[in-house]
Amino acid sequence: xxxxxxxxxxxxxxxxxxxxxxxxxxxxxxxxxxxxxDLEHSQRAVDxxxxxxxxxxSTVGIHPHNASSIQNSTVQxxxxxxxxxxxxxxxxxGLDYYRNFSPRLDQISAFETQLQLAVDLxxxxxxxxxxxxxxLLTVLKNFPKLSAVIHCFTGSASLLQDYLQLxxxxxxxGWICDERRGQELYQCVNLIPDDRLLMxxxxxxxLPRTMKPKPRSxxxxxxxxxxxxxxxASARGQTVEHVQQITQENAKTLFGLDFGxxxx
Numbered sequence: 001x002x003x004x005x006x007x008x009x010x011x012x013x014x015x016x017x018x019x020x021x022x023x024x025x026x027x028x029x030x031x032x033x034x035x036x037x038d039l040e041h042s043q044r045a046v047d048x049x050x051x052x053x054x055x056x057x058s059t060v061g062i063h064p065h066n067a068s069s070i071q072n073s074t075v076q077x078x079x080x081x082x083x084x085x086x087x088x089x090x091x092x093x094g095l096d097y098y099r100n101f102s103p104r105l106d107q108i109s110a111f112e113t114q115l116q117l118a119v120d121l122x123x124x125x126x127x128x129x130x131x132x133x134x135x136l137l138t139v140l141k142n143f144p145k146l147s148a149v150i151h152c153f154t155g156s157a158s159l160l161q162d163y164l165q166l167x168x169x170x171x172x173x174g175w176i177c178d179e180r181r182g183q184e185l186y187q188c189v190n191l192i193p194d195d196r197l198l199m200x201x202x203x204x205x206x207l208p209r210t211m212k213p214k215p216r217s218x219x220x221x222x223x224x225x226x227x228x229x230x231x232x233a234s235a236r237g238q239t240v241e242h243v244q245q246i247t248q249e250n251a252k253t254l255f256g257l258d259f260g261x262x263x264x
Contacts, residue, residue, distance in 0.1 A: 005200035091126025
């Protein structure tokens with residue numbers, strides 16, 4: 001299995017990251033992509049990749065919450081970080097109209113700038129979309145050469161079809177394990193073609209509710225990706241082994257992964 005989205009630079013992992021990665025390895029997680037959300041966390045993600053060479057890759061980007069902080073110098077620094085060999089995508093970037101921590105026009109501008117950077121560097125984008133009411137799709141249509149994954153998809157079957165028409169990959173998290181909020185997702189993931197499906201934990205967030213017993217800390221981590229895999233297999237009428245295989249191959253294809261070494 002490959003976890004395409006883990007926030008390993010989060011303070012929740014500051015004290016025991018070595019142990020977290022050992023548990024991930026023991027749980028058959030072959031590779032992890034660390035998510036960048038601003039300049040600081042993007043650089044820290046790249047630094048982690050150097051420390052755990054071969055087992056971690058990273059994205060670099062500016063989350064829509066932080067879009068108003070982008071300046072010309074920010075873009076230049078981001079581009080410099082993105083040229084590191086461990087960087088496999090630009091993001092987390094996108095639009096978030098639910099919280100609107102940054103003005104919408106700033107979000108759109110930052111999103112477009114980062115999509116162009118992804119195109120220029122010939123790497124995919126790692127995309128966040130929350131309540132953009134179709135505006136994100138409108139922006140994406142202006143970048144036909146772009147490859148991308150929709151991170152942490154939680155939307156409707158209709159929105160899913162819109163994404164798939166743009167040939168986007170779809171990232172599924174522990175949201176599918178939530179019997180309260182995840183039922184709509186559970187019922188529509190069978191619409192995702194085998195060659196477009198990816199898995200992620202978004203740890204330390206979105207702890208799978210199907211876990212028994214749950215960790216006392218309530219912290220999610222990459223080792224728990226198997227719970228997402230089991231839920232996906234059930235929802236799609238496929239074996240766990242099949243879901244593991246197709247998602248791993250899709251991650252290798254989209255992100256150009258070439259790995260073998262495991263964490264120290």
